Amino acid sequence: MFSFEPSEEQKMLVDAINRYAKNDLRKLAHDADEDCGYPESTIDKGWDIGYLQASIPEIYGGFGDRSAVTGVLAAEEMAWGDLAGTLNVMTPGLFVLPIYLGGTQAQKEGYLPDILKGDWRPFTSALIEPYFDFDPRELRTTAAASDGGYEITGTKSYVPYADEAEAMLVFANLEGQTQAFILPKGVEGIEIGSRMKLLGINAYPVYEVNFSGVKVSLENRIGGPEGFDFSKILDASSVALAAMAVGLSRAAFEYSRDYAKEREVFGVKVAQKQAVAFMLAEMATEIEAIRLLVWEAAWMLDRGLPEASIQAYLALSGAVDMSMMVTDRAVQILGGYGYIREYPVELWMRNGRGIAMLNGLAIV
Amino acid sequence: MINFEIPKPIAMSNNALETVAVNMMRPHSRYFDENEHEIPWDYINFMHMAMVQTGAGSLAPKKEKSEKPTEKRPPIGYQRLTFMLEILSWGDVGMYLSTPGGGLGAAAVQAAGTLEQKEKFLARFSGKKPTFGAMAMTEPQAGSDTSAIRASAVLDEETNEWVLNGEKIFVTAGHKSLIDSDGFVVVWATIDSSAGRAGMRGFVVEAGTPGVEVTKLEDKMGIRASDTASIVLQDARVPFENMLGSTEIVRKTSERGFKKAMATFDATRPLVAATAIGVARAALEYLKEVLEGNGVTIRYAIPRQKMTNIEREVIDMEVMLRSAWLLVIKAVWMADNGIPNSKEASMSKVKAGDIVNKITQKSVELLGPLGYSREYLLEKWFRDAKIADIYEGTGQINRLIVARQILGYTGRDLR
Numbered sequence: 001m002f003s004f005e006p007s008e009e010q011k012m013l014v015d016a017i018n019r020y021a022k023n024d025l026r027k028l029a030h031d032a033d034e035d036c037g038y039p040e041s042t043i044d045k046g047w048d049i050g051y052l053q054a055s056i057p058e059i060y061g062g063f064g065d066r067s068a069v070t071g072v073l074a075a076e077e078m079a080w081g082d083l084a085g086t087l088n089v090m091t092p093g094l095f096v097l098p099i100y101l102g103g104t105q106a107q108k109e110g111y112l113p114d115i116l117k118g119d120w121r122p123f124t125s126a127l128i129e130p131y132f133d134f135d136p137r138e139l140r141t142t143a144a145a146s147d148g149g150y151e152i153t154g155t156k157s158y159v160p161y162a163d164e165a166e167a168m169l170v171f172a173n174l175e176g177q178t179q180a181f182i183l184p185k186g187v188e189g190i191e192i193g194s195r196m197k198l199l200g201i202n203a204y205p206v207y208e209v210n211f212s213g214v215k216v217s218l219e220n221r222i223g224g225p226e227g228f229d230f231s232k233i234l235d236a237s238s239v240a241l242a243a244m245a246v247g248l249s250r251a252a253f254e255y256s257r258d259y260a261k262e263r264e265v266f267g268v269k270v271a272q273k274q275a276v277a278f279m280l281a282e283m284a285t286e287i288e289a290i291r292l293l294v295w296e297a298a299w300m301l302d303r304g305l306p307e308a309s310i311q312a313y314l315a316l317s318g319a320v321d322m323s324m325m326v327t328d329r330a331v332q333i334l335g336g337y338g339y340i341r342e343y344p345v346e347l348w349m350r351n352g353r354g355i356a357m358l359n360g361l362a363i364v
Numbered sequence: 365m366i367n368f369e370i371p372k373p374i375a376m377s378n379n380a381l382e383t384v385a386v387n388m389m390r391p392h393s394r395y396f397d398e399n400e401h402e403i404p405w406d407y408i409n410f411m412h413m414a415m416v417q418t419g420a421g422s423l424a425p426k427k428e429k430s431e432k433p434t435e436k437r438p439p440i441g442y443q444r445l446t447f448m449l450e451i452l453s454w455g456d457v458g459m460y461l462s463t464p465g466g467g468l469g470a471a472a473v474q475a476a477g478t479l480e481q482k483e484k485f486l487a488r489f490s491g492k493k494p495t496f497g498a499m500a501m502t503e504p505q506a507g508s509d510t511s512a513i514r515a516s517a518v519l520d521e522e523t524n525e526w527v528l529n530g531e532k533i534f535v536t537a538g539h540k541s542l543i544d545s546d547g548f549v550v551v552w553a554t555i556d557s558s559a560g561r562a563g564m565r566g567f568v569v570e571a572g573t574p575g576v577e578v579t580k581l582e583d584k585m586g587i588r589a590s591d592t593a594s595i596v597l598q599d600a601r602v603p604f605e606n607m608l609g610s611t612e613i614v615r616k617t618s619e620r621g622f623k624k625a626m627a628t629f630d631a632t633r634p635l636v637a638a639t640a641i642g643v644a645r646a647a648l649e650y651l652k653e654v655l656e657g658n659g660v661t662i663r664y665a666i667p668r669q670k671m672t673n674i675e676r677e678v679i680d681m682e683v684m685l686r687s688a689w690l691l692v693i694k695a696v697w698m699a700d701n702g703i704p705n706s707k708e709a710s711m712s713k714v715k716a717g718d719i720v721n722k723i724t725q726k727s728v729e730l731l732g733p734l735g736y737s738r739e740y741l742l743e744k745w746f747r748d749a750k751i752a753d754i755y756e757g758t759g760q761i762n763r764l765i766v767a768r769q770i771l772g773y774t775g776r777d778l779r
Contacts, residue, residue, distance in 0.1 A: 002440075006365075006366055135667050271767075277764070278764075280767055288691060289715055292690035295366055299367065356668075
């Protein structure tokens, strides 16, 4: 049966996140982007809503069942508040979810309850690499068998909280397959570069990290000697980021719509001019269209359908173009004011371009 | 709970419908495209037999009957129609438009008619012979601007008949409704030209009515298997009861009847969008087939920087197609569940009209000399596609509707 009605629990979660997005993220987003960071208390507050904990079963310290559909509902709502704020709050998931989806029993028990039951703590992952044609399925960072374990060599970029992470998952190319390895803080051979400066999401601290023959023991390979299926992680990341793109775009659309209804031009409201009205109509239509694509992909992931992987990819592909179009138009609709940092649309446009290259910075 | 599972009754019919499309439509597509004014009677007779059961021809679904009367089954009538229309249009959208049944004419009766009128006029579509219904709205000087319609209806109080005068163009299945079957056309005319839209009413004009003449059959770019007629009414008389709606509203000019009919369009708009998607899917699938046959693989999930142009185009088209389809599904799910869906209905039409043209145009382009050749059906689907962004509300009108919805504007606020 088709249905487009979230469950009661999902609605409650989305409502809670909406309040946080409106009362906390929206209020602080501008300054956070200018000052390159959010107050810790804000990030803690977002973490305490429990969106990640609601997605992990009790035996591992959570209180729910994983659902990509719930995850995309949550991700959209929080990103509607602010993309960088959302990425901050969800950072521990970068470490937790791959372990939950592909780790050994020991790995799950060893890490998850500790992280999920407590306050927000910096656990992270390193996937993206500084090459124009970065490909998560053909990584240049390598893992080679060595000394009864593995050795990691390469360079990662966009690693969140690398400077203070208590542990980090590194994705590396092991004999042609993307696999993941747990690196505790302070392990030898890791060189953390200075914090990266980006086009957008300035409130999200990310770093370049260099790995020179970093040694990893066998038990720290995710999934043990057989490893794990990376495509599950990639799919979950794709729908997460696509959902955030929807939230970001919705914010830009609503703001520019409301502005156009107020601003006067030639004796009427700007929104009463067909050119502008049509821009808004197309923005709304595309947001709705891509949201449904994201929902369907997430639903397929939850059902374990074989087509899920391709659909997750298509959803993100659509979201990349949709969010660039919508956020660009939002700036355009505000005219000169759209260009001024005092108004949120230019930040949303800078963030909107990020959807194309930030896959790996979020996962639900 | 959010759910994308195709309801079982629909999944089951889909197989049968695809067989119809493959066996009864595709093999004859080229013939009826090249012989525009011939009628695909084999298909029509077959569909008439098959559809008398479901009553699906009227674009207004019968309520699903539950086996256990106490069991509450979720309504899926519009969803069912959507899948059916998409698959038949994937077969041949022009032939689909020649499917017997009430079409938009019956939909208008459903939306604006009284109970008596529904009983009187709709029964014929499940009778012994294939029968057609049509809607006549457009005039030479009035398309998108329905308030500019000039066809008039004057009440002859002595005979209690409406006297209709006017010229209608672009009436889909007009000839089949009035000449090839005992059908009818719902003619929109004004009972008070000073009242604008508030004076408009629908009049059921049955086949055989004196003063009604089919004056022209258009030669079209595509959907050639569908007849597109001009109809002239010259002092055509229809019984008083043929005016759709309660007799109370005869004197009072009120927009209620008109609005009710416009509400039909909220339901039919996504269905028309579904037919566009069928054409788009046919084109994209064909493109992929030919590419595969030529050793071109589409690698999903690689970065855009590594993709060939063809891979990028195909992937973009897959996104367009699937997202357009989901917009339709959501709109009809809302219709089935009684949730007002004007915005979603128009969104689905905007998107579908847009993507069917992009996809068919791009597919012809990518297949080069083969795409352009009449040896293959792809060039026909390019021609069939274009009307989708024009009829049933142009893409521009539907953008206007979406804009008014999202802005909270009336027609006066945003023209």
